[in-house]
Amino acid sequence: MKCKVCKAEAVVALPSHNTAFCPDCYDRFFMKQVSEGIRKRKLLEADDKVLVALSGGKDSLGLMYALAELGYNVTGLHIDLGIFDSSKKARSVVEDFCADKGYPLKVVALEQEGTPMPLIKKHINRPICSVCGKFKRHYFNKVALEDGYTALATGHNLDDEVARLFANTLRWDQAYLSDQGPLLPAENGFAKKVKPLFRVSEFETANFSFLKGIPYHHLPCPYSTGASFTGHKMIWRNQEIRSPGSKRAFYGGFLERGQPAFAAIHNKKKEYEVVPCTKCGCPTSVGICGVCRIREQLDEALAAEPK
Amino acid sequence: MVKVILQPEEEIVTFTKINTAMQLLNKYNLHYTDALVIRDGELLTQDRKINKDDEIILRKVVSVG
Ligand SMILES: [Zn+2]
Numbered sequence: 135m136k137c138k139v140c141k142a143e144a145v146v147a148l149p150s151h152n153t154a155f156c157p158d159c160y161d162r163f164f165m166k167q168v169s170e171g172i173r174k175r176k177l178l179e180a181d182d183k184v185l186v187a188l189s190g191g192k193d194s195l196g197l198m199y200a201l202a203e204l205g206y207n208v209t210g211l212h213i214d215l216g217i218f219d220s221s222k223k224a225r226s227v228v229e230d231f232c233a234d235k236g237y238p239l240k241v242v243a244l245e246q247e248g249t250p251m252p253l254i255k256k257h258i259n260r261p262i263c264s265v266c267g268k269f270k271r272h273y274f275n276k277v278a279l280e281d282g283y284t285a286l287a288t289g290h291n292l293d294d295e296v297a298r299l300f301a302n303t304l305r306w307d308q309a310y311l312s313d314q315g316p317l318l319p320a321e322n323g324f325a326k327k328v329k330p331l332f333r334v335s336e337f338e339t340a341n342f343s344f345l346k347g348i349p350y351h352h353l354p355c356p357y358s359t360g361a362s363f364t365g366h367k368m369i370w371r372n373q374e375i376r377s378p379g380s381k382r383a384f385y386g387g388f389l390e391r392g393q394p395a396f397a398a399i400h401n402k403k404k405e406y407e408v409v410p411c412t413k414c415g416c417p418t419s420v421g422i423c424g425v426c427r428i429r430e431q432l433d434e435a436l437a438a439e440p441k
Numbered sequence: 442m443v444k445v446i447l448q449p450e451e452e453i454v455t456f457t458k459i460n461t462a463m464q465l466l467n468k469y470n471l472h473y474t475d476a477l478v479i480r481d482g483e484l485l486t487q488d489r490k491i492n493k494d495d496e497i498i499l500r501k502v503v504s505v506g
């Protein structure tokens with residue numbers, strides 16, 4: 135198979151764009167998808183100070199690399215969840231990557247915060263994935279605001295966004311549908327959140343990171359049991375194979391026509407007020423934020439343990 | 442023998458004969474957008490020939506969790 139642009143040997147074939155690329159032309163294609171996505175949805179300004187959430191997977195590391203290549207001022211943030219070897223491996227992948235490329239990196243270790251995920255899993259009777267997500271979002275936002283970053287970027291790709299949109303649509307969840315998209319502007323004590331990879335699929339980010347020689351890790355979380363999105367991702371995988379371009383059309387159509395309609399409904403009724411958490415100062419609508427409440431529960435559970 | 446390393450499981454399987462990357466993907470019920478086919482650090486599109494002593498990494502891309 136030949137590259138559709140320059141006729142060299144192709145290394146990536148993309149049915150969704152009915153094309154194939156050699157490494158150099160693929161690099162240009164991918165970077166253009168990212169830069170056009172940023173420009174069209176106004177995700178970032180040239181002078182934004184961007185904090186990039188780095189898990190160590192292909193998407194987050196590829197995102198960091200692409201944003202740095204585009205000339206953005208980027209700093210990585212890794213949350214070390216303290217989940218045995220899995221977290222050690224993820225952290226060293228992120229640290230090596232940033233050291234190698236010369237990117238600044240911040241690390242928050244939940245072990246040091248007194249809340250490693252295994253301890254929480256042992257003592258708090260709640261789905262660990264939702265608690266983990268809560269902690270990650272909490273620290274992403276906290277570090278972004280405290281250290282003066284103007285945007286928080288995450289590596290969510292088109293497949294993640296389609297699966298989430300689909301789940302929200304199955305429930306016709308107005309609040310989530312009004313908020314979903316690659317841009318959440320700063321408001322109420324939350325930093326601006328952006329997803330610059332929203333136009334590229336998981337396959338596309340995997341190819342990009344591989345071709346850029348980024349040594350990402352690809353281990354699933356040991357606590358993950360297959361996660362709720364996997365089923366939806368499978369439905370969309372099959373749909374995309376039958377009808378290439380479906381994912382882009384579904385998500386793009388939502389951004390153009392669906393999201394504005396839901397945002398109009400949503401803006402009318404914001405009943406709750408967002409105020410700083412009385413313990414940690416992070417924004418919440420319920421007095422003490424979710425993370426501080428879990429901390430309290432954990433302290434109680436640990437105090438009640440026989441010594 | 443063609444040696445195949447399936448990731449992320451790190452499962453190693455050998456096949457007596459595989460002609461193309463597409464045939465290999467088919468063995469695992471994978472579409473060519475489900476996995477990277479890697480030989481000697483290079484990516485192969487589905488039409489590429491596979492030789493009898495090749496070592497191939499088949500890296501599935503769908504992330505779980
Ligand atoms: Zn080319």
Ligand SMILES: [Zn+2]
Binds near residue numbers: 414415416422424
């Ligand atoms: Zn709090």
